[in-house]
């Protein structure tokens with residue numbers, strides 16, 4: 241394992257569950273063939289002859305400064321392969337996704353559906369000593385200088401993009417082949433690939449400015465390091481800024497953060513993990529990730545007690561507690577039922593928290609609010625993530641000694657509704673128009689589609705709050 245004196249810090253999605261578990265994987269299969277332009281599931285072969293780990297080139301430094309290579313590491317690198325059990329990789333409404341190829345009965349324990357060995361991942365640790373896997377970069381390659389010039393606190397994505405581009409350039413490297421499965425610049429939803437006009441369609445000045453600044457940062461980084469005097473070894477990795485921006489989009493939208501134990505070290509790491517990065521996001525995921533320390537494998541596991549029908553999608557929760565604008569920044573998608581979305585109210589009106597929660601049968605502490613469907617006779621399909629978000633974002637009051645007065649509550653609800661209406665009126669388009677635009681667009685650029693969906697989701701959230709306040713006003717009577 242190579243290590244460099246470099247620090248790094250970052251944040252994106254973390255699904256790490258550190259608990260130990262028992263699992264007995266059945267003989268499975270690995271897969272790889274096809275590319276994303278082919279229709280239907282990715283076909284599966286019984287082993288992966290693609291992986292070839294390359295040893296670092298001999299370097300000039302005195303041998304005492306170098307860590308000896310771990311021979312076992314290289315050996316397992318040749319023989320280990322990805323395994324996937326009972327899943328298919330298919331094109332769906334959100335690009336490629338992972339789907340159950342058979343019914344999954346609920347079990348008391350979490351169970352493994354994929355195993356991915358460390359040596360297939362691109363990994364950068366966040367702290368000293370800086371580690372990366374696989375150690376494909378010959379020490380002394382100028383890409384090291386570029387990575388070393390970045391800010392370890394903030395530049396995890398730039399560094400991972402550099403590693404990715406390097407891996408693509410390395411003959412026989414696994415990522416050269418896996419690259420066929422990654423979305424191309426046309427297929428990628430990342431707002432880094434949006435034009436300035438696309439960003440205006442967000443109808444959110446702040447997010448548009450953030451993305452403009454992010455794109456500028458990427459261009460400046462490319463210009464600084466891919467200048468005319470740069471060595472050919474560097475130049476050929478990203479001949480134009482578009483190539484670098486695409487690699488950055490891939491790094492941002494597919495990076496997984498894990499706490500990884502390697503030997504005695506516990507490292508927070510930013511990783512590109514093939515196949516696991518095909519799982520789409522859900523706020524009610526049926527899977528999670530687990531790092532298996534003993535043989536350095538990432539496991540994708542189904543939640544304990546989870547029932548999944550054949551053909552249903554397997555999902556992860558990418559980000560907990562984040563608003564739609566953060567999902568847009570990193571992944572280029574949003575949701576109208578994000579339970580963590582927020583509306584900034586500016587008036588003085590407040591509704592009674594406990595009454596609001598009980599009207600919608602929401603239980604738990606604010607961090608873990610959930611709809612208690614057992615309390616709703618016949619189920620209440622109205623309550624979704626947006627109503628949970630409303631419970632968090634509406635201005636509320638709470639006083640153990642004072643019961644709510646229904647007429648005051650209805651008045652407050654009305655004022656809050658008016659504020660929502662006012663916010664809706666300030667948008668240049670309404671939700672019906674947004675929907676019509678989406679319905680009429682053929683072959684639209686992905687970031688443009690994502691931008692219009694984002695503004696639509698904001699409006700649908702506001703409308704849901706208005707509806708929830710209507711219901712609150714009626715039910716508070718009882």
Ligand SMILES: C[S@@+](CC[C@H](N)C(=O)[O-])C[C@H]1O[C@@H](n2cnc3c(N)ncnc32)[C@H](O)[C@@H]1O
Pocket residue numbers: 334335336337421422423428429430493494517518519520521522570571572573574
């Ligand atoms: C980690 S990748 C997942 C695999 C990806 N769908 C693909 O085609 O390769 C993350 C990307 O998938 C898409 N995605 C994931 N979850 C989504 C969701 N719930 N809604 C819309 N798009 C989603 C977004 O384009 C996002 O940037």
